[in-house]
Amino acid sequence: MAAFREASPDQAELLEALVEAGLLVPSGVPGVYGRGSDFEDVRQRFDAYVTRAAAAAGERPEVLRFPPVLPRRQIEDLGYLENFPHLAGAVFAFEGTEAQARAMAETAGRHEDWSAHQCMTDLVLTPAVCYPVYPAIARRGALPAGGVTIDPGASYAFRHEPSGDPARLQMFHMRELVRIAEPETVQTWRDGWRDRALALLVDLGLDASFDVASDPFFGRSGRMMAASQREQALKFEILVPIAAPEPTAVASFNYHQDHFSGLYGITTADGGTAHTACLGFGHERIVLALLHTHGLDVAAWPPEVRTLLWGAEA
Ligand code: AMP
Ligand code: ZN
Numbered sequence: 001m002a003a004f005r006e007a008s009p010d011q012a013e014l015l016e017a018l019v020e021a022g023l024l025v026p027s028g029v030p031g032v033y034g035r036g037s038d039f040e041d042v043r044q045r046f047d048a049y050v051t052r053a054a055a056a057a058g059e060r061p062e063v064l065r066f067p068p069v070l071p072r073r074q075i076e077d078l079g080y081l082e083n084f085p086h087l088a089g090a091v092f093a094f095e096g097t098e099a100q101a102r103a104m105a106e107t108a109g110r111h112e113d114w115s116a117h118q119c120m121t122d123l124v125l126t127p128a129v130c131y132p133v134y135p136a137i138a139r140r141g142a143l144p145a146g147g148v149t150i151d152p153g154a155s156y157a158f159r160h161e162p163s164g165d166p167a168r169l170q171m172f173h174m175r176e177l178v179r180i181a182e183p184e185t186v187q188t189w190r191d192g193w194r195d196r197a198l199a200l201l202v203d204l205g206l207d208a209s210f211d212v213a214s215d216p217f218f219g220r221s222g223r224m225m226a227a228s229q230r231e232q233a234l235k236f237e238i239l240v241p242i243a244a245p246e247p248t249a250v251a252s253f254n255y256h257q258d259h260f261s262g263l264y265g266i267t268t269a270d271g272g273t274a275h276t277a278c279l280g281f282g283h284e285r286i287v288l289a290l291l292h293t294h295g296l297d298v299a300a301w302p303p304e305v306r307t308l309l310w311g312a313e314a
Contacts, residue, residue, distance in 0.1 A: 007164030031170035061151035068156035081253035092118035125158035138264035147181020213237035
């Protein structure tokens with residue numbers, strides 16, 4: 001069993017208030033919630049706000065959309081199970097006889113463990129929205145001059161980290177943008193978006209700041225991976241206070257160097273190895289930060305914040 005992280009008193013109080021206000025709908029499983037209309041409205045408005053910011057910065061990202069499942073082959077090749085075995089979720093399904101189906105249903109009817117009746121499928125739940133982008137671009141052959149910028153949208157990502165903290169979900173929306181190009185182009189893009197995203201969040205009245213960060217690599221060797229990632233400043237996060245104690249990472253900016261392009265064989269127009277970077281806004285965390293900062297009554301938010309998200313409708 002994955003360790004369940006208990007909520008802090010502030011996190012438990014925020015969750016209760018969100019449920020009471022109809023902003024979140026509990027499912028009975030920690031970290032899995034439905035969303036009420038105000039929550040969903042703000043989430044979608046924020047997504048559009050990011051899309052407008054990209055256009056205002058002169059970007060014309062190519063839109064690609066993928067379902068929230070990946071071929072399991074992909075996380076096997078990427079070393080995800082070495083780095084993040086604790087977060088992965090695989091899809092299993094039944095392939096047996098009628099008698100076996102009856103046995104499975106009976107076990108399940110008693111709410112006992114029915115996993116012995118299940119087989120592994122070719123799918124896992126997507127842990128990061130950019131993962132399907134890299135093989136898709138590799139399939140096209142060498143990059144055009146200047147590389148590509150891809151908008152894989154705000155799709156669901158799964159991470160098996162059950163928690164009582166409403167900001168730590170098992171299934172959540174991650175809005176990504178991906179840049180694949182020459183190393184310098186990619187780094188400049190990543191840093192430009194880090195600064196742009198910070199301004200976008202500060203403009204929404206959030207007490208946001210960025211810092212060097214690392215991914216939650218597993219185990220003792222994972223601690224070394226995390227230290228090296230920090231040393232090379234490969235990952236930045238924007239942090240905003242939600243419920244105490246610590247500020248929460250609401251967006252991340254990742255420079256993968258040739259991790260994905262080497263594996264999939266993505267080359268630049270002149271035959272060099274491309275590098276990749278991505279950014280991810282954690283939608284639910286940003287909505288929670290806004291609700292925590294401006295109050296649970298969305299209609300009563302400061303007019304300047306409402307104008308940025310709702311435009312003329314504010
Ligand atoms: P990462 O790929 O871990 O950098 O995640 C991208 C963004 O998704 C983070 O900056 C968070 O805002 C958000 N995120 C990551 N894990 C969770 C989670 N368990 N619950 C909610 N949002 C998350
Ligand atoms: Zn990504």
